[in-house]
Amino acid sequence: MAPMLLSMARETILWPSAAALAAMLLGLLLRDARFRPVVSAIATGAGFLVGYTLIYGTFAFPPIEPQGWLPALLAVNILIFSFDDLAGFSPKIRIALQGALSIAGSALILLPLFKTGFPALQLALSSLLWFGLWIALDGRNGPVLFPVAAGNAIVSATTGSTMLGQLGGVLAAVLGWQLAFNFPKSRIPLGHAGTAVAVTILAGLMLIGHAYAETAFIPSLLLLCAIPADLLGKHLSRNRKSLEMVICGALALVPVVIASAIAIRSYLAQEY
Amino acid sequence: MNKAIATLAAALALQSGIVLADAYQVQNSSPAGTYKIDPTHSMVQFWVGHMGVSEFPGRFDAISGSFTVDAAHQEADKVSVEVPIDSLDTNFDKRNKDLLGPDFFNAKQFPTMTFTSTGVKMKNANEGTLTGNLTLHGVTRPVTFSLRHVGAGPDPWGGYRSGYVAKTTIRRSDFGMNYMLNGISDAIEVQLNIEGKRQ
Numbered sequence A: 001m002a003p004m005l006l007s008m009a010r011e012t013i014l015w016p017s018a019a020a021l022a023a024m025l026l027g028l029l030l031r032d033a034r035f036r037p038v039v040s041a042i043a044t045g046a047g048f049l050v051g052y053t054l055i056y057g058t059f060a061f062p063p064i065e066p067q068g069w070l071p072a073l074l075a076v077n078i079l080i081f082s083f084d085d086l087a088g089f090s091p092k093i094r095i096a097l098q099g100a101l102s103i104a105g106s107a108l109i110l111l112p113l114f115k116t117g118f119p120a121l122q123l124a125l126s127s128l129l130w131f132g133l134w135i136a137l138d139g140r141n142g143p144v145l146f147p148v149a150a151g152n153a154i155v156s157a158t159t160g161s162t163m164l165g166q167l168g169g170v171l172a173a174v175l176g177w178q179l180a181f182n183f184p185k186s187r188i189p190l191g192h193a194g195t196a197v198a199v200t201i202l203a204g205l206m207l208i209g210h211a212y213a214e215t216a217f218i219p220s221l222l223l224l225c226a227i228p229a230d231l232l233g234k235h236l237s238r239n240r241k242s243l244e245m246v247i248c249g250a251l252a253l254v255p256v257v258i259a260s261a262i263a264i265r266s267y268l269a270q271e272y
Numbered sequence B: 001m002n003k004a005i006a007t008l009a010a011a012l013a014l015q016s017g018i019v020l021a022d023a024y025q026v027q028n029s030s031p032a033g034t035y036k037i038d039p040t041h042s043m044v045q046f047w048v049g050h051m052g053v054s055e056f057p058g059r060f061d062a063i064s065g066s067f068t069v070d071a072a073h074q075e076a077d078k079v080s081v082e083v084p085i086d087s088l089d090t091n092f093d094k095r096n097k098d099l100l101g102p103d104f105f106n107a108k109q110f111p112t113m114t115f116t117s118t119g120v121k122m123k124n125a126n127e128g129t130l131t132g133n134l135t136l137h138g139v140t141r142p143v144t145f146s147l148r149h150v151g152a153g154p155d156p157w158g159g160y161r162s163g164y165v166a167k168t169t170i171r172r173s174d175f176g177m178n179y180m181l182n183g184i185s186d187a188i189e190v191q192l193n194i195e196g197k198r199q
Helices: A003-028 A033-055 A066-087 A091-116 A120-137 A145-159 A162-181 A191-212 A217-224 A229-237 A241-268 B002-020 B093-100
Strands: B033-037 B043-050 B054-060 B064-069 B078-084 B112-122 B127-136 B139-154 B160-171 B184-198
Touching (some): A003 A162, A033 A162, A033 A191, A066 A162, A091 A191, A120 A229, A145 A191, A145 A217, A162 A191, A191 A217, A217 A241, B033 B160, B064 B184
Antiparallel strands (some): B043 B054, B043 B184, B078 B112, B127 B139, B139 B160, B160 B184
């Protein structure tokens, strides 16, 4: 394998997986199970931050570029929703916080575009999609999040930006381990905090891809079509947990595979 | 005999033709004055190392700005250049898109690159250094170019022109462009070819 490709694989998969795995294995040692969703959020965040540092490598506050907001957004989400997992917010407060953070995340990522005009429609749509993604996946253990994250990595890398694709790959790698830890038995559940971290990275990367890298629209839309698979899978499995994960994952894979195929085909038409 | 005369005449005609057509020559008139950059005869080019096996060129086709030259008062010399990032061309659309995206130039957020001089030092009539601030990718850093004055003189349309070549090497990481430093070199050679029309 070419040295550059090996290096990219280490940055995207190996080191982020190692960081997330280490955190999750430590989490297994915790006797109090209430802390495990918090560990899951920390593991997901730590894995992503390792990949982010190796791939993008720029930390500045305020950030120079939109992706620079991701670490700060992760930290805020971990703090707020770890408290939620431990103390338990009322559903109304949780939804209000998720809504506020979806709008704040979208606004921060679109902030550089405010110089040339107020992208009101873009801000409204992205906040709505961010929030919708969050509500649909909150507290789920990743049977849908993982394939969507993997699909986003492929679509970004092939039609938008290699860097965003790599960062998407980091999220997919970390969520892959998270899924492995929770199948068939839930050991380190994502919880509210883990979902907050994963959704923030996924929605943030997708928005950056569309606002700054001209990532293809149709494959991205297809990826979002995988989200209802969670509800459908839940209904079809009739509350059998491990079956539910398999059905949700399989259903989510359909639009993800189609989206990836479209993106790869368009990439191959312009091969280097 | 007639054939020999004809051959000699043809040779003389060819020879005189060569002599009559003037050779290209540099104009050495004074470059003093304030010039507006002629974008059709000016360009920014760069060379970047690719995967450790080649040095690949790229260019920015659009450029605007001005420069002022006063040999008697060198401290008054100044250069100001603005380059729209989306005028980048590397002879392959997909690569252009990659370079203009968030991986490198992030042209949506940082649509222009600017250079404003802080000093010009000529060690003789034609060579010197040009120092100034380069703003690229939202980061401003001091940069020093080696400067060569190519020539100055009247153009065929009643104007007066002067031109320079400026070269430097920058590190893209100094400007916050850190992506893929293992595959695309950090050091980038930059060459600015400028022709100005005196105002």
